[in-house]
Amino acid sequence: MTINRRRFLGTVAAAGAASGLRAQAPQWSSPVIDMHFHMRGTPEANAAHLDGCGVTMANLLTQAGAVDRVRAVQERYPKRFVWYGSTDITKPGAEALLTQTIKNGAGGIGELKSHVEADGPELRRMYALAAELDVPILIHFQEVPHTENEGTFASGFKRFEAILKEYPRTRFFGHADAFWANVSADYANQEAYPSGPIKRGGLTDKLLSDYPNLFADMSANSGNNALSRDPDFTPDFLKRHQDKLVFGSDCGCTDGNGGGVAQANNPAANRLSGKCVARETLSVLQKSTSPALFAKLVWENAHKFLRLPA
Numbered sequence: 259m260t261i262n263r264r265r266f267l268g269t270v271a272a273a274g275a276a277s278g279l280r281a282q283a284p285q286w287s288s289p290v291i292d293m294h295f296h297m298r299g300t301p302e303a304n305a306a307h308l309d310g311c312g313v314t315m316a317n318l319l320t321q322a323g324a325v326d327r328v329r330a331v332q333e334r335y336p337k338r339f340v341w342y343g344s345t346d347i348t349k350p351g352a353e354a355l356l357t358q359t360i361k362n363g364a365g366g367i368g369e370l371k372s373h374v375e376a377d378g379p380e381l382r383r384m385y386a387l388a389a390e391l392d393v394p395i396l397i398h399f400q401e402v403p404h405t406e407n408e409g410t411f412a413s414g415f416k417r418f419e420a421i422l423k424e425y426p427r428t429r430f431f432g433h434a435d436a437f438w439a440n441v442s443a444d445y446a447n448q449e450a451y452p453s454g455p456i457k458r459g460g461l462t463d464k465l466l467s468d469y470p471n472l473f474a475d476m477s478a479n480s481g482n483n484a485l486s487r488d489p490d491f492t493p494d495f496l497k498r499h500q501d502k503l504v505f506g507s508d509c510g511c512t513d514g515n516g517g518g519v520a521q522a523n524n525p526a527a528n529r530l531s532g533k534c535v536a537r538e539t540l541s542v543l544q545k546s547t548s549p550a551l552f553a554k555l556v557w558e559n560a561h562k563f564l565r566l567p568a
């Protein structure tokens with residue numbers, strides 16, 4: 259009779275899912291830290307996303323000066339949240355503000371997303387500052403505007419090798435459209451999110467191989483797209499750069515299950531509309547790796563970079 263009882267419970271669970279009851283959080287084969295999680299309005303809203311998609315911890319991306327709000331989240335949910343600070347780097351005083359943020363306990367600088375060149379004076383000051391403070395710095399690289407007036411961010415990624423040479427003590431974390439589109443050697447800034455097979459030997463792949471100071475977060479539609487577009491490419495790419503990559507979502511959905519708006523009304527990213535980016539990317543990663551490698555990418559590496567106890 260135990261078999262029948264088990265079968266009965268299975269049927270009840272399936273019926274619950276089919277009738278659209280709140281979907282259960284997925285169980286990943288390792289605890290997960292989401293390294294690219296923009297802080298939400300209330301402590302509860304932050305935890306709701308993590309709980310909904312089965313994520314253990316998150317790195318809150320905040321504006322410098324948000325230290326009280328960060329502490330409120332950390333007090334409400336102990337051991338679940340660490341944080342980075344960012345600011346408008348085109349304004350005077352950015353270095354002092356970010357220095358104070360690190361002194362207040364932030365683990366890194368970012369994400370930096372400004373309408374400047376990747377090798378321009380504003381970002382150069384930040385690269386030097388990150389080295390001096392000995393913290394990672396997370397950059398949003400984007401060459402193709404998603405909407406008419408959006409503009410570009412940290413433009414000129416094709417020239418980034420010179421920066422990696424010039425700032426060997428800076429730990430750069432790349433992210434966003436241009437960073438991930440350049441995994442393919444045929445990318446020429448023609449669109450935000452290219453699809454189809456990846457031409458081997460792309461700039462991002464090469465820089466990750468050649469420069470010990472370059473790392474990446476796999477967040478957002480950009481990261482998900484790069485890992486999804488060519489299943490023959492992904493497992494080896496993840497293996498090759500296993501010491502350089504961390505999981506992040508950059509998801510905007512409310513519940514960790516695709517509710518609300520996942521990718522900030524970005525029309526170019528509608529392949530993920532109605533979905534939770536964290537769930538989607540964790541699924542791709544789990545499918546493309548061994549359990550040991552998955553644990554490294556979604557948990558262990560981030561602990562190493564943030565110098566957190568494992």
Ligand SMILES: [Zn+2]
Nearest residue numbers: 369371398434
């Ligand atoms: Zn970004």
Ligand SMILES: [Zn+2]
Nearest residue numbers: 509511514534
């Ligand atoms: Zn989500």
